[in-house]
Amino acid sequence: MAMFNLTVNGRRQTVDVDPATPLLYVLNDDLELRGPKFGCGLGQCGACTVIVKGRAVRSCMTPVNTVGGAEITTLEGLGTPEKPHPIQQAFIDEQAVQCGYCMSGVILTAKAFLDQNPRATDAQLQQALSNVLCRCGVNVRMMKAIRRYATQGVRA
Amino acid sequence: MTRLTPEAALSRREFIARSGALIVTFGAAAAAGRLGLAPGTAAAQGINGNPATQLDAWIAIGADGRVTAYTGKCELGQGLFTAQTQLVAEELGVPIDRVTLIMCDTDRTPDQGTTSGAQSHPANFNQANLALAGATAREALVQMASTRLGVPAEQLVARDGAVQVTGDATRRVSYGELVGGRTFNLPLSRQARRKHPSTWTVLGTPVQRLDIPAMVTGRYEYAQDVRVPGMRHGRVVRPPSPGATLASVDEASVRDLPGNVRVVTRKNWVGVVADKPFQAIQAAQRLKVQWNPAPALPAQASWYDYMRSRPTRETFTTNSGDVDANLKSAARIMRSTYLYPYQMHGSLGTSAAVADVRQDRATIWSSSQAVWPLRNTVATVLGMKPDQVRIQFRLGPGCYGVNQADSVSYDAAILSQADGRPVRVQLSRQDEMAWENYGLAFVIDQQVGLDAGNTIVAWDYIGWSPAKGGRPGGNNPGNVVSGNVAGYQIQGFAPRSPAPAPSGDFDNGNNVASSYVTGCVGSMCGGTGVVKSERFLSKVIESPFFTGPLRSPNRLQNTFAHESFLDEIAASVKADPVEYRLRHLRDPRLREVVTAAAKAANWDTRPSPRPGGRRNGVATGRGIACVLYEGDNGYCATVAEVTVDQDTGVVQVRRFVSALDCGPISNPDGVRNQMEGGLIQGISRTVREEVRWDATRVQSVDWRSYPPFYLHDQLPVIESVLINRADVPATGAGETTVTVAAAAIGNAIFDATGVRLRQVPFTPERIKEALGTRNSTA
Ligand code: FES
Numbered sequence: 001m002a003m004f005n006l007t008v009n010g011r012r013q014t015v016d017v018d019p020a021t022p023l024l025y026v027l028n029d030d031l032e033l034r035g036p037k038f039g040c041g042l043g044q045c046g047a048c049t050v051i052v053k054g055r056a057v058r059s060c061m062t063p064v065n066t067v068g069g070a071e072i073t074t075l076e077g078l079g080t081p082e083k084p085h086p087i088q089q090a091f092i093d094e095q096a097v098q099c100g101y102c103m104s105g106v107i108l109t110a111k112a113f114l115d116q117n118p119r120a121t122d123a124q125l126q127q128a129l130s131n132v133l134c135r136c137g138v139n140v141r142m143m144k145a146i147r148r149y150a151t152q153g154v155r156a
Numbered sequence: 157m158t159r160l161t162p163e164a165a166l167s168r169r170e171f172i173a174r175s176g177a178l179i180v181t182f183g184a185a186a187a188a189g190r191l192g193l194a195p196g197t198a199a200a201q202g203i204n205g206n207p208a209t210q211l212d213a214w215i216a217i218g219a220d221g222r223v224t225a226y227t228g229k230c231e232l233g234q235g236l237f238t239a240q241t242q243l244v245a246e247e248l249g250v251p252i253d254r255v256t257l258i259m260c261d262t263d264r265t266p267d268q269g270t271t272s273g274a275q276s277h278p279a280n281f282n283q284a285n286l287a288l289a290g291a292t293a294r295e296a297l298v299q300m301a302s303t304r305l306g307v308p309a310e311q312l313v314a315r316d317g318a319v320q321v322t323g324d325a326t327r328r329v330s331y332g333e334l335v336g337g338r339t340f341n342l343p344l345s346r347q348a349r350r351k352h353p354s355t356w357t358v359l360g361t362p363v364q365r366l367d368i369p370a371m372v373t374g375r376y377e378y379a380q381d382v383r384v385p386g387m388r389h390g391r392v393v394r395p396p397s398p399g400a401t402l403a404s405v406d407e408a409s410v411r412d413l414p415g416n417v418r419v420v421t422r423k424n425w426v427g428v429v430a431d432k433p434f435q436a437i438q439a440a441q442r443l444k445v446q447w448n449p450a451p452a453l454p455a456q457a458s459w460y461d462y463m464r465s466r467p468t469r470e471t472f473t474t475n476s477g478d479v480d481a482n483l484k485s486a487a488r489i490m491r492s493t494y495l496y497p498y499q500m501h502g503s504l505g506t507s508a509a510v511a512d513v514r515q516d517r518a519t520i521w522s523s524s525q526a527v528w529p530l531r532n533t534v535a536t537v538l539g540m541k542p543d544q545v546r547i548q549f550r551l552g553p554g555c556y557g558v559n560q561a562d563s564v565s566y567d568a569a570i571l572s573q574a575d576g577r578p579v580r581v582q583l584s585r586q587d588e589m590a591w592e593n594y595g596l597a598f599v600i601d602q603q604v605g606l607d608a609g610n611t612i613v614a615w616d617y618i619g620w621s622p623a624k625g626g627r628p629g630g631n632n633p634g635n636v637v638s639g640n641v642a643g644y645q646i647q648g649f650a651p652r653s654p655a656p657a658p659s660g661d662f663d664n665g666n667n668v669a670s671s672y673v674t675g676c677v678g679s680m681c682g683g684t685g686v687v688k689s690e691r692f693l694s695k696v697i698e699s700p701f702f703t704g705p706l707r708s709p710n711r712l713q714n715t716f717a718h719e720s721f722l723d724e725i726a727a728s729v730k731a732d733p734v735e736y737r738l739r740h741l742r743d744p745r746l747r748e749v750v751t752a753a754a755k756a757a758n759w760d761t762r763p764s765p766r767p768g769g770r771r772n773g774v775a776t777g778r779g780i781a782c783v784l785y786e787g788d789n790g791y792c793a794t795v796a797e798v799t800v801d802q803d804t805g806v807v808q809v810r811r812f813v814s815a816l817d818c819g820p821i822s823n824p825d826g827v828r829n830q831m832e833g834g835l836i837q838g839i840s841r842t843v844r845e846e847v848r849w850d851a852t853r854v855q856s857v858d859w860r861s862y863p864p865f866y867l868h869d870q871l872p873v874i875e876s877v878l879i880n881r882a883d884v885p886a887t888g889a890g891e892t893t894v895t896v897a898a899a900a901i902g903n904a905i906f907d908a909t910g911v912r913l914r915q916v917p918f919t920p921e922r923i924k925e926a927l928g929t930r931n932s933t934a
């Protein structure tokens with residue numbers, strides 16, 4: 001066990017865990033966050049995605065001791081049900097959800113990419129969503145929601 | 157006048173306990189049969205449970221006028237939470253934000269058995285259960301107001317949480333004043349009049365889902381998120397192959413690990429529990445376990461022949477007795493065989509549950525779709541009585557049938573009982589995939605006789621499918637892996653051949669019979685078609701793997717075979733696929749969805765394949781398929797347009813046009829979302845998904861060895877046509893489009909290339925092989 005200082009959604013938090021623990025378990029169990037989810041633990045689905053230093057990162061494959069003091073943003077760090085982030089609002093507007101378990105992978109991967117590539121083409125966007133999985137098959141609505149956000153030009 | 161009694165805190169539970177004591181329900185046998193289970197579990201499965209008949213079990217009105225409704229049909233990601241809230245708001249005449257819906261808690265809500273098989277709308281949106289409760293409550297409130305205001309009930313209207321005199325909004329009395337905080341103490345009234353769909357203002361409108369804001373902002377509590385004080389973390393160690401038994405466990409192998417590791421065994425069940433999840437994972441990996449090997453699995457290369465060679469349990473859906481004679485005298489006979497693989501539910505998240513097992517009481521948080529059967533079976537596992545166990549449903553990742561939500565609930569219960577503390581278990585991806593209850597593989601032999609005018613005169617079907625376990629039912633947890641390895645028997649398999657003559661009503665719950673036959677049993681005909689000479693024989697064999705209902709169980713596989721075969725027949729007689737379908741369909745609603753889908757797709761009327769197609773490069777084609785889901789539960793037709801790259805064998809669906817008639821529509825946007833999801837799943841299952849195994853174990857254990865349709869994959873355009881009918885009962889909608897997708901895609905590939913694919917999935921290798929055969933025989 002060892003102590004780590006993490007900055008998650010703007011708050012500094014200290015945890016005492018095995019240094020090899022995947023970040024996902026720390027976020028879920030030590031910090032009781034619900035956004036990032038265990039899907040595969042293998043980097044194949046995206047359900048565990050968080051944003052670290054502006055990039056979408058799969059927290060199931062990221063040992064906690066490799067994160068350092070970097071700013072970590074989870075799905076709950078973007079907005080709240082009362083005041084959703086524009087990309088979250090786009091998913092509400094398009095009703096682009098069924099079970100919702102894939103949300104971290106879809107929303108955070110798209111957001112991180114569009115923040116860095118605001119003028120991305122549809123093909124580039126689709127490429128950026130490589131190995132992001134939604135088993136409920138909401139793909140069509142999700143792409144609509146992401147495009148709606150992209151064309152708003154609103155980046156928070 | 158209604159007499160009100162003061163609310164007693166326990167009254168709801170007490171009478172639910174009483175009314176829920178009898179589990180056997182009428183119609184349960186048919187329901188279990190539809191789930192592909194051997195008879196015997198039928199009564200205990202009770203798909204719709206034994207819901208309460210007292211109004212107070214369903215609806216309560218607080219002193220502040222807020223409405224609380226209780227339902228036993230659960231949100232599974234299909235939007236049912238919102239649709240049921242709309243229903244209650246509509247029937248009671250209150251704004252939607254004044255309704256609180258409590259879902260699927262065995263201590264609080266009516267026993268509605270299992271949420272599955274697109275049965276939730278039929279159960280709760282017709283003249284019964286939740287809808288009837290809403291109507292009963294509204295009529296009771298109007299009666300009370302009539303007495304209070306001294307105005308005849310006919311001159312009153314229930315609106316906006318109050319009863320008022322029609323045309324005089326100043327003379328009103330609110331629900332809170334009428335019953336607030338007390339019970340109705342009334343039975344559900346069979347005579348209660350539901351609001352007519354033409355007057356709906358909340359139901360039938362595209363209300364946004366109430367749960368989505370919490371989901372997109374990471375606030376929603378899934379089963380995977382449940383945390384209780386003092387909770388520890390468990391992990392299971394499953395056998396290395398189906399049938400392997402436990403030889404020994406070396407507890408010393410994990411003694412030096414951190415986290416207060418405890419090892420628990422029970423028969424062939426092995427698990428560990430530790431303070432933190434990562435500690436439990438490491439302990440499970442480190443634990444030295446010896447297993448006695450199991451006999452080899454049947455070779456996958458000859459799997460479909462193996463299926464034909466096994467002892468069978470046989471059932472006729474219909475048998476007119478004259479099929480052999482009519483085939484003999486037919487002008488021409490056509491035959492084809494269709495093959496369908498085992499497929500997975502493959503939920504995006506692995507199953508998880510939390511169990512808090514005390515001396516005389518246990519609580520389980522679970523995403524099982526079968527909340528009441530789970531309560532009974534957890535009680536069996538723990539040696540308790542069902543009323544000592546409380547199941548609190550929490551949504552899990554989309555499940556589409558029976559993933560390991562039930563199984564992991566037993567895992568957590570066993571560990572919590574042994575550890576004396578609450579325990580959370582979430583499975584590994586490998587354990588989820590290797591041991592879930594797969595959707596059924598099928599071998600289907602089809603044969604028809606045609607007359608001189610190319611009309612079908614006889615239809616002959618034999619379908620083989622494997623079964624092992626299923627939804628845990630009755631008091632038997634052995635139908636899923638954890639219960640089985642813990643020592644409970646799998647639902648027995650009893651061969652039966654020949655099949656007895658069909659009796660009772662025509663039951664096409666598995667869509668065993670095609671849409672084109674009359675479906676006669678005795679003098680009653682329940683089919684949708686015109687072909688009178690019909691024989692549909694199902695042969696169930698024992699499966700080497702656990703099986704269970706996977707979205708559109710059996711209905712999908714049978715529909716793939718029927719709708720592909722009909723297309724083959726149409727092509728061989730050079731008929732247009734739509735025209736040839738209509739020639740053999742008599743049901744007006746099924747005919748209408750076929751016509752509507754074709755019209756919306758701008759269907760190009762001509763026989764398949766498309767004339768003048770090229771032999772290389774990219775070919776395009778269109779295909780159609782239709783179904784009356786479960787024989788009586790939703791009409792759907794879908795047109796698929798595809799491109800086939802004849803050099804690489806890659807097929808891409810460019811466009812789907814689906815027409816659906818599911819009676820009065822509760823929420824059109826919700827229905828569209830379900831239709832779209834079913835079609836995308838349909839692509840994934842049709843072109844990619846197949847469970848693979850070797851001699852000892854399942855090899856499909858992650859998303860590389862079981863490749864799915866990803867967000868980076870090429871998407872089709874999807875158009876949905878909804879046929880809204882006010883004056884018929886509500887039917888299912890959620891499983892219709894996935895049922896027809898495979899056939900529509902296969903028929904479109906044939907139209908594009910002239911190649912008929914009779915085995916799912918349509919992988920590039922299979923398509924190239926078929927194209928190679930076409931080119932060499934041309
Ligand atoms: S859980 Fe991390 S990629 Fe699947």
Ligand code: FES
Nearest residue numbers: 099100134135136
């Ligand atoms: S909405 Fe269920 S996995 Fe995407």
